[in-house]
Amino acid sequence: MITKDTLIIGKSATIEAELFVGKVIIYGDVVGNIHAAESIDIHAPAKVRGNIDTPSLNIEHGVIYEGTCKMENIENVVLAKFSKNAGKTSPSPLSTGINPEKKKEEIRA
Numbered sequence: 001m002i003t004k005d006t007l008i009i010g011k012s013a014t015i016e017a018e019l020f021v022g023k024v025i026i027y028g029d030v031v032g033n034i035h036a037a038e039s040i041d042i043h044a045p046a047k048v049r050g051n052i053d054t055p056s057l058n059i060e061h062g063v064i065y066e067g068t069c070k071m072e073n074i075e076n077v078v079l080a081k082f083s084k085n086a087g088k089t090s091p092s093p094l095s096t097g098i099n100p101e102k103k104k105e106e107i108r109a
Contacts, residue, residue, distance in 0.1 A: 004037070011045065018050075033067075 001007070001015075006023040009015055013028035023038045029047045034040060036054040044062030052069045059065060 009046075 001017050002020040004022045006025065007019065007021045009024065009026045009028045009030060011027040014031075015029070016031045018032045019030070019034045019036075021034070021036050024034060024036050024040050026040070026042045026046045026048060031049045033050045034048070034052050034054070036052075038054070039056035039058070040052060040054045041058045041060075042048055042063045042065065043060045046060075047064040049066045051067045053071075054069075055071055057069060057071065
């Protein structure tokens with residue numbers, strides 16, 4: 001999934017994807033790498049399994065996180081991904097679990 005905006009993953013959501021985002025706020029389960037140009041906030045009872053690239057990371061007590069974290073030069077990686085995919089269509093909202101009607105691409109299962 002690719003967006004320059006904020007992605008919110010609700011408590012009952014499960015996402016299996018590589019994410020390229022501006023910011024992400026996670027309460028649910030994520031399996032896959034996360035690349036955030038601005039920040040990643042992970043709140044209990046979230047479970048994240050994958051590598052993280054971001055300049056700012058907040059992990060709340062009670063979160064399960066398995067992966068590695070890199071916190072430098074991520075903005076260039078994310079911007080390159082946005083540029084590479086400019087003009088391409090995104091996956092169907094149904095295949096990503098994203099409700100296009102929700103503001104800030106909030107996901108709730």
